[in-house]
Amino acid sequence: MSTLVGPERVRGSQGRPLLRPWLPRKVAPYVFVLPFVAIFVAFSVYPMLFTLRLSFTDWRGSGAARWVGWDNYTYLLGNDMFWGSLANSAVLWLMIVPVQVVLGLLVAVLLNNAKIRMRSFYRIAFLVPFVTPLVAVAQIWVVVFDQEFGAVNGLLNLVGLPDVGWLTTSEWAKPTLALLFLWKTTGFIVIILLSGLQSIDASVYEAASIDGASRTRQLWSITVPLVRRTVMFSVVLQTLAVFQMFAEPFVVTDGGPYNSTTTAGLHLYENITRGDLGTGAANSFLLVVVVMGLSLLFVRFLRTED
Amino acid sequence: MTTTHAASPAGTRSARTRATATRPPGQSSRGLPAAVGSQAFLLLLALAFLAPVVWALVSAFKPATQIISDPLGLDLTALTLENYRRMFADVPIGQGFLNTAVVLVTKGAITLFCAPLAAYAFAKYRFPGRDLLFGTVLITLMLPTIVLIIPLLLEMKALGWVNTYQALVLPGAVDAFAIFWMRQVIADVPDELLDAARVDGCGEFGIFTRIVLPVIRPALAGLAVLTVMNIYNDFVWPVVAASSERMATLQVVLSTLAQNITGNRVGADYATVTGELLAAASIALVPLLIVFIALQRHFINGILAGSVKG
Amino acid sequence: MHKGVLMHPIRTTRTAAAVAAGALTLAVTLTACGPAITSGETDAAGTAAPADRLQAPTEESPQGEITIWDRSGDLFNVFEAVIDDFNEVYPDVTVHHEAVDIDAKLQNTLITGADVPDGVFLDDAKVAGISDYLWDLTDVLAPYTDDIAPQKIDVNSTDGAIYGVPFDLDPGLLFYNEKALTDAGIDATGIETYDDLLAAARAYQEAVPGSKPIHLEQSPFLGQLQLEMYASQLGTALADENGELRLDSDEYRQVLGWLDTVNQEGLGTRAEYLSPSDVGALESGDQVFYPWAIWFSFAPEQQLTKTSGDWRAMPLPAWEDGGARSGAMGGSSFVLPKDGENSDLAWLFYEFLMFHEDGYSAVWGENDTYPNGLATSIPAYVPAADPAKPLFGPVEGLGGQDLWTTAVKAGAQIPGGAPAPTWWTGAVDYLGTNVQRMYDGDMTPDEVIEQSTADIQTNLVDRQ
Known part of the structure; x- marks a missing residue:
């Protein structure tokens, strides 16, 4: 790293007396965050506070709003659809995140092995779904998972299994949606996990091999603990994504069948399209609380001892 | 439910068996069969990941009605450019490309300038208000963006920005994730390096441009590609912010087509619109795919650099 | 040696929680964001005031520009083709015809009131939901009301006012x-x-x-x-x-x-x-x-x-x-938002499209998009739906049946x-x-x- 930038070069081109006065160290961070803060406050914080305030009103988009206190919140907390949407997201989380971590880790470990050929090809292949426009993906899914004509059931029939109503039964719609999400985002998680793997020093394995540890043992006692924080990062990231998931069920199932794929994100969107902006806003802040609680939980659970 | 139960144990089992083949500095006694197994596993998985996209690319050349009635069949003699012809006639996809390009360049530049700079301040300086500001960033990361759309639109109206490039570019120009990620990356740049430069008389901004940026360049490349992909594929905000056809980005064009299928299929031209949509999606995907393949080394190395060894 | 991706996960998340609590207090006191809030009940909805009733333009040859929204697809092309016929009657009205994701955009556009189109193609089932933003068309439709299928009038009416120009009847x-x-x-x-x-x-x-x-x-x-x-x-x-x-x-x-x-x-x-x-x-x-x-x-x-x-x-x-x-x-109608700039001119367009023979014949009759005519609905305007004068021809998929009749x-x-x-x-x-x-x-x-x-x-x- 020291070869990248030598202090001499720095001094050579940038005179010492020139910079110090006009950007003191105490002021510098404020200057650095300023461009970001300007945009952030104007287009994130302001609308967020607006929304927070909206959540205590019955505003429907026109005219004056009426302050309703915690009404929207208590309505949601006593509403089956709201809890149902959270439950749907929780089940989807269970279907997605553990599978994604295991599968992602497996693929990352394989891709981290120099002996595997065509690694560039695999990296691209796993990331192609990630870059495919979602609106096209929705159409693909509807056709591929059709009960009678879809490719998936065609394959099942080949091995003697019966047709499955992938998108038309409430038992299977969630797994199908989970599969779409896995398909679309696992490539990204693989890359993140790969980054964790690559930061492990090869010498650790050499030491372990000399000590006679089997490779399976090495995986579980060396690799997994060392990538724990990377795994945690992925888990938190995907928890946010799963609970906010809106576009996928919106374009593929529209929440059906039987609202079994009405995710937390889709449910709040439905409030908004119904014109019930206050309830939609309240719903989203309840979601923030849920997601924050979960994040804290995972962080604690997966934290390394240090 | 069933997939989880079925897949997790299976996945775990194969993780154990496959892993035997994959230790980097291996003295492989039974390496060969396991390596073949790993290779086969990766190949199958990669094909499963590619198949749906290949299906879409190929189907765009099939007659529209066949896409629905015979999704898996492929009649080579019937291949046609009709979907593309209709799509070009029906939707302003050229204008869409143009608008997307404008947004991509400006919004991308803002993100790539502001995010690392602010992240540098978050990671390497202690200053009053830092934790409050960063905490706010985390909250916005947890807030579903969909709920901000109406407040943002009202803001655009107040600013007189509806149907302008500003409206497409500025909201979300520095997304919370970019700050979050860049902060991790810069935090891992050794403090000694920065202090050494400071001792040598380098100014605060100079440290950023001359020390930090070069060190995190791979991660910046990663951020660049991720940002490009996100901007290119974003459709929720552009659909509402650009209500005029003149301002429609590529994804807005796509979702206008898709609306006829997914919103309500009460249209008479379900099949033809599906054909047009697949054609439009193919056209949208191909440039991104080419850029992605060309830059994949940078991209992947960039993300790999996301956690610098300390 | 492995510095993780999350720096201080616990602390940052806690900070976030503290910020959330702070923001709550702030937002409640910050009256600058958001709509005006009243303590009392919102206005009781009465019947539409006459000011909300659209009036047709009175000039001989009105002029101006209108923007109208339609779903993309075949129907868009059909309407597009009628614009020329309309301009023969009203040469000074320029029609900007846009294919738009209406479900995603209309509500937001109406709430913000920015760049609102003059006319929008909309499912009947969605008209009542946004009637607050729409012109009451009772007066302009008056000459035709008796000749429109009653179901279409009813479905477009709320509190005694009509909010949509009926397009098709879908028996x-x-x-x-x-x-x-x-x-x-x-x-x-x-x-x-x-x-x-x-x-x-x-x-x-x-x-x-x-x-x-x-x-x-x-x-x-x-x-x-x-x-x-x-x-x-x-x-x-x-x-x-x-x-x-x-x-x-x-x-x-x-x-x-x-x-x-x-x-x-x-x-x-x-x-x-x-x-x-x-x-x-x-x-x-x-x-x-x-x-x-x-x-x-x-x-x-x-x-x-x-x-x-x-x-x-x-x-x-x-x-x-x-x-x-x-x-x-099902069925659709055309609605005219009050915030449109030239709603009265948009009315002229829809009047021509639906109630003039040249208009409805161009929609349902033979055209470039449907060589045999548009056989997926019939006009809601009864004089246009004349059994003796079919607009679209026999349907081959139905064995050449006279579906019109x-x-x-x-x-x-x-x-x-x-x-x-x-x-x-x-x-x-x-x-x-x-x-x-x-x-x-x-x-x-x-x-x-x-x-x-x-x-x-x-x-x-x-x-x-």
Whole structure:
């Protein structure tokens, strides 16, 4: 790293007396965050506070709003659809995140092995779904998972299994949606996990091999603990994504069948399209609380001892 | 439910068996069969990941009605450019490309300038208000963006920005994730390096441009590609912010087509619109795919650099 | 040695929680964001003030620019082609015609009031929901009101005001596979009531074992739309003109009971409208009766390649002898937002399109997009829907049947309706979904009615 930038070069081109006065160290961070803060406050914080305030009103988009206190919140907390949407997201989380971590880790470990050929090809292949426009993906899914004509059931029939109503039964719609999400985002998680793997020093394995540890043992006692924080990062990231998931069920199932794929994100969107902006806003802040609680939980659970 | 139960144990089992083949500095006694197994596993998985996209690319050349009635069949003699012809006639996809390009360049530049700079301040300086500001960033990361759309639109109206490039570019120009990620990356740049430069008389901004940026360049490349992909594929905000056809980005064009299928299929031209949509999606995907393949080394190395060894 | 990706996860998340609490206090005190808040009740909704009533322009040759929104697709091209004809009459009105994702954009555009279009193509079921933002068209429509299908006037009316220029009438028809039925020795033309239809379906199933002759819709949205078609035949709808729920009625009990019978006896093919599964059952002769709106005619014309030409359409069976032989299913209208710049000019465009012979002939008659005419709906304007003067030609997919006459005659039988309530689409989560549960065998018709009524009342009606 020291070869990248030598202090001499720095001094050579940038005179010492020139910079110090006009950007003191105490002021510098404020200057650095300023461009970001300007945009952030104007287009994130302001609308967020607006929304927070909206959540205590019955505003429907026109005219004056009426302050309703915690009404929207208590309505949601006593509403089956709201809890149902959270439950749907929780089940989807269970279907997605553990599978994604295991599968992602497996693929990352394989891709981290120099002996595997065509690694560039695999990296691209796993990331192609990630870059495919979602609106096209929705159409693909509807056709591929059709009960009678879809490719998936065609394959099942080949091995003697019966047709499955992938998108038309409430038992299977969630797994199908989970599969779409896995398909679309696992490539990204693989890359993140790969980054964790690559930061492990090869010498650790050499030491372990000399000590006679089997490779399976090495995986579980060396690799997994060392990538724990990377795994945690992925888990938190995907928890946010799963609970906010809106576009996928919106374009593929529209929440059906039987609202079994009405995710937390889709449910709040439905409030908004119904014109019930206050309830939609309240719903989203309840979601923030849920997601924050979960994040804290995972962080604690997966934290390394240090 | 069933997939989880079925897949997790299976996945775990194969993780154990496959892993035997994959230790980097291996003295492989039974390496060969396991390596073949790993290779086969990766190949199958990669094909499963590619198949749906290949299906879409190929189907765009099939007659529209066949896409629905015979999704898996492929009649080579019937291949046609009709979907593309209709799509070009029906939707302003050229204008869409143009608008997307404008947004991509400006919004991308803002993100790539502001995010690392602010992240540098978050990671390497202690200053009053830092934790409050960063905490706010985390909250916005947890807030579903969909709920901000109406407040943002009202803001655009107040600013007189509806149907302008500003409206497409500025909201979300520095997304919370970019700050979050860049902060991790810069935090891992050794403090000694920065202090050494400071001792040598380098100014605060100079440290950023001359020390930090070069060190995190791979991660910046990663951020660049991720940002490009996100901007290119974003459709929720552009659909509402650009209500005029003149301002429609590529994804807005796509979702206008898709609306006829997914919103309500009460249209008479379900099949033809599906054909047009697949054609439009193919056209949208191909440039991104080419850029992605060309830059994949940078991209992947960039993300790999996301956690610098300390 | 491995510095993780998260720096101080616990602390940062805690900070976030603290910030959240702070922001709450801030937002509550920060009155700058958001709409004005009143402490009292919002204004009681009265009848539209005259100021909300659109008036036609009075100039000889009005001039200006209008922007109108349509869904992309074939219909867009049809309307596009009419603009030239319109400009021959009104040369000084420039029409900007845009293909737009209306569902995603309209609500937001109306709320913000920025760059609002002058006219929008909209599903009838969605008109009432946004009527606050729309012109009351009572005065401009007055010369035509008596000549418009009553169901279309009703569905576009709220509190005595009309908010949409009726576009199409979508009579429900019974589509049937004549060839398959004849081969099985069944004469469908004798079907007059839903009991007859049941009997014919049983007979067909006997002749063709394994077949499931009657379509049962699996999409909750379309299923609810179809349910409203059956209800419309009986002169009822989900809500009355005051927005009161009237699901708990003999009419709905009769319709749901009949659907339940079809399902229980194994006589129904459950599939989503024209999904691959649905198409497969239609093509194989397993599904031969399709009670649906006229727009199903597109399927045999374009999508059912194997059985194209085998299909026919007839009026729906009646719920009792002598009852109405059709009900409305779907349909669209044109709405004119008050914030549009030249709403009065947009009215001229729609007036020309719908009520002038040159306009409606160009829409439904032969045109570049539909060489044979637009055979998926009929005009809501009665003088245009003249049995003696067909606008679209015989439909080949229906064996060259004169669909125009069949549809126009059926359309004339549709009883008046009621305005679609603002929450109609939201009700799909309850009613549409519960109908599917009934098909699953998990609910009886009475349970569907009871449960849906309770849910819609608390979650939709009471929260307006």
